[in-house]
Amino acid sequence: MNRRVAFLVLMAAGAGFAADPLPSAASILDRYVQVTGGKQAYEKRKTEIAHGTVEFPSLGIKGSMTRYAAQPDKYYYTVDIAAIGKMETGVSGPVAWENSAILGPRVKSGVERAEAIREGNMNATVNWRKLYPKVENQGIETIDGEECYKVVMTPDEGQPVVGYYQKKSGLQVKLTTVASTQMGDIPVEIIASGYRDFGGILEPAKVTQKAGPQEFTMTLERVEVNPAIPPETFALPDEVRKLVDKAAAR
């Protein structure tokens, strides 16, 4: 399998030198898997706990974030900011949910749920074929002086996601999409930088996300690889469970 990826990488590089034709979107996405650690590295990772910080510069607030993930699709993510309290989001089986001191608990539905479940897939990077049935390389754009391939990935449900992959390094440096949220469809732009090796996989240490009026930066500090995560970490919080039960009783 790795040999196949390497072949695709060479094809992509060759295409780059020749200026045209463009490499296929699939080859770009597979190259990303390869340059960030390879399929085996991803598949060896069964669980992870990522620790970092989050900062909202325009508001002047900072906090901590922790992301728990387990194969294939368990996901729990928490941000703690003193002035706001805890904000949690998770995917527990078929239920995608969030809970915060400010807005309270809620269960996601429709496109928003589909997007959350897709984003909660621990091996989304490797499993892009399952998540995005249609991918297309739409050409080259320059980002921060670097030529990047613009790859449009279209899921079965939800808006297309546009990834920008550096021609030279193969790393993804930008993502844009329109997120479906309960408040409406919101344009999202994510800029990634400072790729570092976190336990055998390269990940961006700094991610800046603009979503509507809100901009924040997440700094990834360390990743625990294959830790034992108690199953209750991914269980529905009581407040969310009550909502699920209430909806079922309606």
Add this chain to the structure above:
Amino acid sequence: MLSRRLIPLILVVSSAFAQAASRLDLDSFEKVWTTIRDKHWQVKPGGLDWQAIHDEYRPRVEKAATHDEAVAVMQEMLGRLKQSHFAIIPEVVYSVLDDDGEGPGVIGSGTTGIDARVLDGHAVVTSVDPGSPAEKQGVRPGWEIERAGGKELKAVIEQAHSNPAVHELQLTRAVLARLSGPIGGTLDATFLNSSGSKVKVTLGLTPPRGVVSSFGNLPEQHVWFESKKIGSTAYVRFNLFLDLPHVMASFQQTIDNCKACDGLIIDLRGNPGGIGGMAMGMAGFLVDKPNQRLGTMYLRDSTLKFVVNPRADVFSGPVAVLVDGSSASTSEIFAGGLKDLGRARVFGTHTAAAALPSAFERLPNGDGFQYAVANYISEGGQPLEGLGVTPDVVVELTRTALLADHDPVIDTAVDWIRRQKKP
């Protein structure tokens, strides 16, 4: 592969607060002008030719002899927008905070414990904080404030009334500012008591009521929350939509303890707003129907619905929201939205009509900059900016009622609740 980081939107909505011009002032001017150019929800901010505004005001900032002059020019430029929530917050507000951890200026300098409103052209005490210097001196609701800090308040009020641009919110602030000063200092004041006699007292100035709360670039402020029962009716009041963890938890506790209440009164009089998202969060304790919203926020590139997430346990009894001309911003979003949804009946007087969602940033010269980022339309289809919330039942405070230890707005709300069927 990158994925979105799923964090709920945090929306700040707060009403406005109240040294030689330098390179830093010019940089600050450019930041203010550029921010509005890039982030105002209208491509032509306020319908103005924003480049022409730059060309008009930049030379004036360059010529400003002092920092204060430069700031005054920037404030004037912001005034051209004719929209609330655009303001320069003096650097001293932050530096005072840094020095002693106490609130500065209108936010947090020493207070006497008096809350006041202008009623029929007179400054009148509407409440006195328990244990405050004013209470210790025997000051009572309903007393008229004639002089404070050597100033005749009537002159302040008449001056304000002569300026059509000054609304009740600013007028109240102007009056309350006369009742504040450095913590530890004193303030001489003259009142007219219930029998019309003059009472001269020297009042101590103590830290404002509540706990100091900070939220990013917002200046620190004192936040308090109170709840009580009026017969079988629950009553809550809080001065700001801030100190989120504490205020939201206290509100939830009130709801949890209110299963058998015949109604709930939420008193937002004097509440100038705060974190906009808290309006949605609190409404979730009161609205049981899914997919309801308080209103919609319009930004340049997107539209955000202020959706209510019903809680598992919702208070289903009658809800009264009390407002006045000093209820602004998030208070208006909350009151207006619940009124439009038919979930609450609003009592009191017309709100401040200052409800633009805004953000705060620090400028290169150290000042703060508040700027509106969106327009907001309440669920009923009306913009709150400039129109505010009109109560379902208009009830005005009167000096006579206050002197008799009555609050006619609360009394009317309680009467209405008692006429409703029990949940």
